[in-house]
Amino acid sequence: MTESLEDAIAAEGGVLPLLRNWKARAHTLPIIAEHTDWQSEQHGWRDGVVLMDQSHHMTDLFLRGPDALRLLTDLGVNSFEGFTPGHAKQFIPVDHYGRYIGDVVLFYLPDGTFDLVGREIVMDWVQFHLETGDYDATAERDENSAVRRSGPPKLYRYELQGPYAQEVMAKVLDGPVPEIKFFHMAELRIAGHAVHALRHGMAGRPGYELFGPWADGEDVRDAILQAGAEHGILQVGGKAYSTANLESGWIPPTLPGIFTGEKNKAFREWVQIGNNIGALGGSLVYDDIEDYYVTPFDLGYDKVVAFDHDFIGREALEAVAQDPKRTKVTLVWDADDVTQKIFGSLFTPGRGLPAKLLNLPKTRYALYQKDAILIDGRIVGQSLDVGYISNYKVFVSLASIDRDQAAPGTEVTVLWGEKPLTSKPGVEPHEQVAIRATVAPSPYEKYAREGYRDK
DSSP: OOOBHHHHHHHHTSHHHHHHTOOSOOSOOTTOOOOSOHHHHHHHHHHSOEEEEOSSSSEEEEEESTTHHHHHHHHBSSOOTTOOTTEEEEEOBBOTTSOBOOOEEEEEOTTSOEEEEEOHHHHHHHHHHHHHSOOOOEEEEEOOTTTOOSSOOSEEEEEEESTTHHHHHHHHHTSOOOOOOTTBEEEEEETTEEEEEEEEEETTEEEEEEEEEGGGHHHHHHHHHHHTGGGTOEEEOHHHHTTHHHHHTOOOOOOOTTSSOGGGHHHHHHSBOSTTSOOEESSOOOSSGGGGOOOGGGGTOTTTOOOSSOOTTHHHHHHHHHSOOEEEEEEEEOHHHIIIIIIGGGGOTTOOSOBOOOOSSEEOOSSEEOEEEEETTEEEEEEEEEEEETTTTEEEEEEEEEGGGOSTTOEEEEEESOSSOOOSTTOOSOBOEEEEEEEEOSSSSHHHHHTGGGO
8 A cells, every 4th residue: 555745754764864765767868769869859849850759758647627727726827817718837836835746837728628747746636625625626547658557648748849849830730820929829730630739849949749548649740750851850768858948048946845844744744656656866964854845936936926816835935935035046067167076076986985977868876856055154045956968068957046146157066966866776885076067048949938929
């Protein structure tokens, strides 16, 4: 029998022992094949056109019923004013203390169904409040392919991205592409099948998210690949896909603020522990789990938070909004430090332990990656997601940093590697090293900062 999160915390003697040595699967993307090479695929979304397969690694939660929208409004920090069928938004809930839980994409489908797509913990939070609250609504859940017990996903989900995405869409539709505003939807027909199309961007380039019944997915994919052949369309594999967020500036969900707080206890007793909970890794070491928590403001979601409605955590978040401490940036790691201190340590006989290996193109050995950012030995932020961008020949991390240190050009130090070592999978014996880094904007890709939401 699967135990509850509250029971697991008690059994391990606290939250930090539980998460620091978590033995669950590593942070991987299930069933995303490799097609060419990850560098060519990264170049493809900047210079050409690519097709990404998102069908397997995200959970869908479908909500239906007269109170479904009220449930979402009660939980989300977003404004729901004008939110009608044919729209989508990034849905962000916080806990009772204003602490970030996660963010997922919320689709308001034409038939009135709501489809939440993303990490499991957000789905758990929504389901818990549906089941324990007074809401006339129902939920249907389709787990990601890493945990689904049998059968394929309910929906296929593709991303068509890159400068030539519009041309490919025009050809596959055999006619003009309807004008769709950013994060709005339209119903199209591809290869004889009805397809939901969301105007969207990943990796900081323009494009579409396309989805529909699983049985139609192969026909739709083949039609897109055929239409994109003249533009050299590439299918994106798991390695390249995992880095797309580094250019667009989206930070994958980090540690949710659910592990402490009396007001969250009922949820911890309700939620069953599994792949919805992940390992805590990195050089940032605190004695109190609450020091790791973040708010939406820490992750750059200032414009998303709307106090035009009541929601769980509103009062606490209003207090944070008066003086938010941190914001989102990109850190560009010093090339000499990366090559000499990290990769060079692998080829230095007699040196002793090497540095923690940087897997390419994405280095994330814990679901909740938390590496310390320092200035003059003082912690000024958290480095949260790490990888290599071939398009710019840089190693970067997405980070949350003190606002008075967030100006581009600010020099910081990132501690890389764990000290002391933990026993979770993916942590080999290594030496902790200090890597110089420079603050840069987020999104790092200029087009994502300045234009693609208007295209």
